[in-house]
Amino acid sequence: MTATQPSPAPEAPARRPAPSTRTVKAVRTAGGLSLRIEPRAALSALLLLAVILAVSVVLIGSGDFPIAPADVVATLLGNGTAAQEFVVQHLRMPRVLVAILVGAALGISGAVFQSVSRNPLGSPDVIGFGQGATVGALTVIVLFQGSAADVAGGAAVGGLVTGAAIYLLAWKRGVHGFRLVLIGIGVAAILTAVIHYLLTMAKLEDATRAVVWMTGSLDGRDWAEFRPLLNVCAVLIPLVLALGRPLRMLEMGDDAAYALGVRVERTRIVLMASAVVLVSVAAAAAGPITFVALSAPQLARRLTRSPGPGLGASALMGAALLLVADWTASNAFGERELPVGVVTGVVGGVYLLWLLVTERKAGRI
Numbered sequence: 001m002t003a004t005q006p007s008p009a010p011e012a013p014a015r016r017p018a019p020s021t022r023t024v025k026a027v028r029t030a031g032g033l034s035l036r037i038e039p040r041a042a043l044s045a046l047l048l049l050a051v052i053l054a055v056s057v058v059l060i061g062s063g064d065f066p067i068a069p070a071d072v073v074a075t076l077l078g079n080g081t082a083a084q085e086f087v088v089q090h091l092r093m094p095r096v097l098v099a100i101l102v103g104a105a106l107g108i109s110g111a112v113f114q115s116v117s118r119n120p121l122g123s124p125d126v127i128g129f130g131q132g133a134t135v136g137a138l139t140v141i142v143l144f145q146g147s148a149a150d151v152a153g154g155a156a157v158g159g160l161v162t163g164a165a166i167y168l169l170a171w172k173r174g175v176h177g178f179r180l181v182l183i184g185i186g187v188a189a190i191l192t193a194v195i196h197y198l199l200t201m202a203k204l205e206d207a208t209r210a211v212v213w214m215t216g217s218l219d220g221r222d223w224a225e226f227r228p229l230l231n232v233c234a235v236l237i238p239l240v241l242a243l244g245r246p247l248r249m250l251e252m253g254d255d256a257a258y259a260l261g262v263r264v265e266r267t268r269i270v271l272m273a274s275a276v277v278l279v280s281v282a283a284a285a286a287g288p289i290t291f292v293a294l295s296a297p298q299l300a301r302r303l304t305r306s307p308g309p310g311l312g313a314s315a316l317m318g319a320a321l322l323l324v325a326d327w328t329a330s331n332a333f334g335e336r337e338l339p340v341g342v343v344t345g346v347v348g349g350v351y352l353l354w355l356l357v358t359e360r361k362a363g364r365i
Contacts, residue, residue: 041304041313048303048316052100055323059099060092062331090222098221098285099326099340100319101229103292105282107300107318108240108311109275110293115247115309116268117180120355123294124279125348127184130290131191132162133283134214138195141210142202151213152225152284159280162187167272216289216341218326225285232281236274237315243271244311251309289341291348292318292325298355 061067065087067075075084106124113122124130136158140146146154166187170180195214199207246267249257257264279293296318300310303317322340325347329338 038304038306041306041310044300044304045313045316048313048320051320052316052323055320055327056096056100059096059323059327059330060088062327063087063092094223094226095218095221095326096323098226098229099218099322101226101233102218102282102286102289103296103319103322104237104315105229105233105278105318106289106293106322107296108237108315109278109282110295110318111297111300111309111311111314112240112247112271112275113293114297115251116272117178118251119178119181120298121294122181122184124275125290125294126188127181128162128166128188128191129159129184129276129279130283130288131188131195132165133159133280134288135191135194135198136161137213137283137287138198138202138210141213142198142206145206149224155284155287156277156280159283160276162191163272163276163280167269212339213287215339216287216344217339218286219337219339221286229281229285232277236278240271240274240278241311243267244309247271247309247311248307287339287341289322290345291351292321292344294355295348295351296321298351 057069057072061069061072065083067084067087071080071084072088074080075088080088110123113124113127114120116122117127133155137151137155139158140150140154144150166180166184169187170183172179199210202210246257246262249260249262250264250268257267282289297310297314299321300313300317304310304313306313322344325343326340329340329343
């Protein structure tokens with residue numbers, strides 16, 4: 001009597017992996033280079049560029065001498081009247097260009113610091129760089145009664161010195177993101193006390209001038225502020241963008257980045273130094289405009305839904321946010337024009353509270 005062997009159970013069909021929600025296209029150029037293109041990120045960048053151009057045209061046409069958007073475009077193309085040419089080219093165009101560059105510098109520097117620290121609160125507004133630039137500017141105003149150019153130079157030096165100090169204090173066999181944020185918050189508290197001390201020492205005229213500068217404003221900006229800002233941004237923004245891939249690897253941790261061939265500490269120093277310089281020159285050009293560096297990278301990530309720092313999208317988002325805030329400050333409160341720093345401070349403060357609540361619910365803080 002032979003035992004019957006049980007027939008083997010039919011194999012379950014292999015499960016197909018769930019389709020990814022992100023679409024990435026690889027494009028090979030004529031020189032043999034391979035580029036990754038994420039359609040949503042590219043579409044988001046085009047959308048932000050359109051917003052920047054549209055708000056710029058509207059902002060140029062706003063003011064005591066209103067100009068219709070079509071006339072603004074015609075004037076930019078060289079077909080405006082003499083009065084329109086003067087208003088657009090000499091009075092309003094520099095302000096708009098400074099706003100774009102300051103917003104882009106703050107957005108991309110915020111993305112660098114948040115990526116290096118791996119913390120959404122790792123922003124120049126939070127970890128002391130803005131306060132350092134303010135101390136440098138107030139020192140020139142209160143102690144030396146310097147000119148506007150001297151104040152800008154003092155702000156740049158103050159931001160750079162603060163950045164070097166925070167980096168050295170946070171160094172312990174490398175720079176850990178959490179330690180960088182904690183030390184930066186402590187340095188920011190100390191510098192805030194120094195700011196208050198300088199204000200109490202100042203004469204009434206100097207104190208008034210200092211408070212106006214501390215608010216952050218684009219009013220009265222001309223080509224003198226634009227040119228040095230353009231020179232710095234033209235060098236540092238492409239440099240930071242070129243280091244976007246190593247920065248993305250740094251987000252995975254130092255060991256993983258080392259294994260992938262990234263020179264971790266050198267890359268981190270170059271990125272942080274570039275970001276500190278961008279923050280400093282932005283403060284020198286327009287004062288310490290708050291919360292753009294904090295919110296622009298986060299909003300850019302939510303818009304593009306892309307992993308990694310999203311440096312280009314952060315720069316575009318920062319420029320768009322500052323332009324919209326400047327238009328709001330100039331037109332949303334009747335005849336009284338507010339400094340743009342007031343609008344970014346209010347909106348950014350609300351965003352910071354929302355971010356803290358979100359991070360706490362997620363168990364990350």
